[in-house]
Amino acid sequence: MTQDDIARTINRYLELASVAEGADIAVLYADNATVEDPVGSTPHVGTAAIAAFYDSVRSPNRTIDLITLRVSGETAAFHFRVVTVVDGRTITVEPIDVMTFDDRGRITSMRAIWTTEDIVVS
Amino acid sequence: MTQDDIARTINRYLELASVAEGADIAVLYADNATVEDPVGSTPHVGTAAIAAFYDSVRSPNRTIDLITLRVSGETAAFHFRVVTVVDGRTITVEPIDVMTFDDRGRITSMRAIWTTEDIVVS
Numbered sequence: 546m547t548q549d550d551i552a553r554t555i556n557r558y559l560e561l562a563s564v565a566e567g568a569d570i571a572v573l574y575a576d577n578a579t580v581e582d583p584v585g586s587t588p589h590v591g592t593a594a595i596a597a598f599y600d601s602v603r604s605p606n607r608t609i610d611l612i613t614l615r616v617s618g619e620t621a622a623f624h625f626r627v628v629t630v631v632d633g634r635t636i637t638v639e640p641i642d643v644m645t646f647d648d649r650g651r652i653t654s655m656r657a658i659w660t661t662e663d664i665v666v667s
Numbered sequence: 668m669t670q671d672d673i674a675r676t677i678n679r680y681l682e683l684a685s686v687a688e689g690a691d692i693a694v695l696y697a698d699n700a701t702v703e704d705p706v707g708s709t710p711h712v713g714t715a716a717i718a719a720f721y722d723s724v725r726s727p728n729r730t731i732d733l734i735t736l737r738v739s740g741e742t743a744a745f746h747f748r749v750v751t752v753v754d755g756r757t758i759t760v761e762p763i764d765v766m767t768f769d770d771r772g773r774i775t776s777m778r779a780i781w782t783t784e785d786i787v788v789s
Contacts, residue, residue, distance in 0.1 A: 585740025615763045615780040618707025622763035622780040641737045641744035658737040658744045
């Protein structure tokens with residue numbers, strides 16, 4: 546697993562995160578992976594819980610764009626923009642996520658660093 | 668310790684990181700804190716090792732600016748720019764660092780996510 550592999554997985558993750566069903570996102574994760582989104586909340590552990598989490602936050606009118614990606618060793622951090630249109634309002638949040646990877650390139654943990662104070666509604 | 672406390676500590680850290688002696692930076696860290704810079708390298712553990720690390724990377728002509736800061740729970744991630752002028756060349760790198768904090772607001776771990784591929788020389 547190279548840094549390019551990690552970068553490819555994160556780009557795939559961001560593509561899927563805007564449109565896919567939870568199960569299709571969860572396959573990017575290792576079996577006992579953890580998702581803590583936002584950091585400080587109770588982590589979702591394992592494929593089924595992770596799939597359910599992504600299903601719970603899906604929205605039909607959402608675009609996601611990468612702003613900055615850094616990869617070092619088996620860890621990546623990326624700053625990205627999530628824009629969701631709901632009832633004519635545009636909701637924007639730009640978290641920094643931190644992911645770790647196993648030697649097969651699967652995500653072993655995701656921690657999303659943002660709070661409701663970072664949300665901009667226009 | 669609030670999110671504002673963490674933000675203040677990170678701003679202080681970035682101020683010090685461009686000019687201060689290692690010992691003055693190390694006081695921001697908890698006693699048994701770890702510094703892994705870049706991620707994948709051997710961590711520096713404890714105040715003396717952390718102070719020595721910062722002394723080892725000091726440079727007289729360096730400016731550091733915060734680009735983006737996110738804080739969630741007791742974790743912060745921040746994207747920042749380090750510009751160092753050496754022998755008439757300008758060396759720029761923009762890592763994403765991840766820090767955790769104890770309940771007294773001291774840094775318990777720092778992980779710097781960047782590689783030499785992220786360095787721009789002009």
